[in-house]
Amino acid sequence: MNLHAKDASMKRSKNPARRSAIAAMLGAAALWALHPAAVAQAWPDKPIRVIVPYAAGQGADVLARLVFQEIGKRLNQPIVIENRAGAGGNIGSAAAARAPADGYTFLFGTNATNAANEFLYANPGYDAAKDFVGVAMIGLLPMVIATSDADLPANSVPALIERARAKPNALNVGLPSTTAQVVFAEFVKSAQAPLFAVKYKASGQSLTDTMGGQIPLAIDTVTAARPHLASGKLRAVAITSLKASDMLPGVKSVAEQGVQGFDVVAWDALFAPRGTPAHIVQELGGHIRHVLEQPDMRRRMLDIGVEPLVMPPAQLDAFVKDERQKWGDIIKAAGIRIE
Template sequence: MNTAAHFTRRRLLQTGVSATAVLGAHALPVRAQPTPWPNKPIRIVVPYAAGQGADVLMRLVGHELSMSLNQSIVVENRAGAGGNIGVAAAARSPADGYTFVLGTNATHAANEFLFGSLGFSPATDFDAVAMLGLLPMVICTSAPDLPANGVAELIALARARPNTLNVGLPSTTANVVFAQFVKSARAPLFGVKYKSSGQALTDVLGGQIPLAIDTVTAARPQITSGKLRALGITSLKASEMLPGVKPVSEQGVPGFDVVAWDALFAPRGTPPDIVHKLAEHIQRALQQPDTRRRMLDIGVEPLFMNPTQLDAFVRSERPKWGEVIRAADIRID
């Protein structure tokens, strides 16, 4: 044996360290670095049918996200029970940053007061990611003999003729808007429930009922053509979707603000850095002029809120919707 090698081996043995251990120290595996997010397709559950407004919005925003994240965005439609089925499925999904859900004023604010069981908790099963936009409602009429060109005149007319002016209500949101308006404005109108916007607006246009409350998306074509007159919009501020139409809040009902909304949520426990990164990409998407224009075209007013802002907003919305639903005894038929 080489004298130097023999000396080294003897010193190692004397110190109680084996040559194998020394050699092994140089062979320790290097700790793998985490793979940057996202490294596989992202799934976004839309709890409504394909082709509905929420689905169209999510596919529009999803397209922008897929380009900015350089990753596929898979929109999965899981409709049923007013959105509850899809949201419940998302709540049970892994909180790994690869599943999100499009939540609405229905799924995350109103439904818990309308259904006996949701299959999830909107308050504890999700982390807020970002607000996408608002969907204002509009009070409209086609009655040529209705001397109401604005909300103040409508209120005066309702008080003069209590419970004789019928208002078509094609959705739960329309029912909530109506109940809050009757209460806040002290305007005794009579609500008539419909199963769809098409049915309600057909009856208004045909003269069967004088008024309707519906989404801007549904009513705008008839308003633009002059067949319907818009009396007021239900958002706190005027909307560029209906230029010249004043908010209800500026027509004798201060503070009136009842709108539908769409936002993105993640299963509770999703890594905060992923949540904030996705929120930043959503903010950039909503700032794109083409995206804004296309959202307005489908009746959604772009509005970004970051995770903290959205969480606070939803916490305030839940009791607001609940109070109106309970007071008006609104139920799912």
């Protein structure tokens, strides 16, 4: 026998404890490699896809590109915005629900896709409550009640209610979206103000008719109404968030003008297919929080009509559950449906 080999063999045989310790260390290392924390260190190792269930250039798309450009820099990976528009957001949301829950596909959801659509459509094609988990809130999009009526000054909810009660269904309100219809229905109910709904297909025509005096009021997004408010062609009766917003300085909320608890706003948030590893959800949520807290990002979001709101996964899930209940109750009571 080779003397070196014999010597090595004797050393191994004389140190069974050492051999056991080494084996244990190797086994522990192998287990650690499979541990979620170890896997988390490798994420992401390829581009991430965020499905926006609306057309390029629309509000949700503009916001998603703004925020995730910064998130991509922090993750050092490209984030691909994939527009899958159609059926009020249902087509893109269904695609996201069917995607692998591997941390590389997310849904840029809204109050429509994740709270309202199940009550508006007979078959949305996915189950918002069962198919998704929350990652992070992105921001709120309050609506504004705007008027050109000379008898309705700014911040005039009490006067609007008084006029509506004096002449029921005589005051027309332009409604260019489903969200506007929901805001209208809740205002009529909560304020006991019998107004008359006039549905429009787009903001442009609704606001044009309001400015031209064909109808006295419209409910629309702050983004759509703000240029006309700034020019003086329209006045803000109220904003629909619970409290006043930096987006419209000096404009009081409906609640602040006497309709207690009124709070109906659109919102955007990021969701993951259910089953996505929790550590990925938490990590991505943390990156979003950091980006939203930057003063420049807040300014840029306010400029496009979105109020940043930090909300971690568990809180977002609870919020969406409450919103689903609220929007569902309003939609069913008002009989709003989309065929």
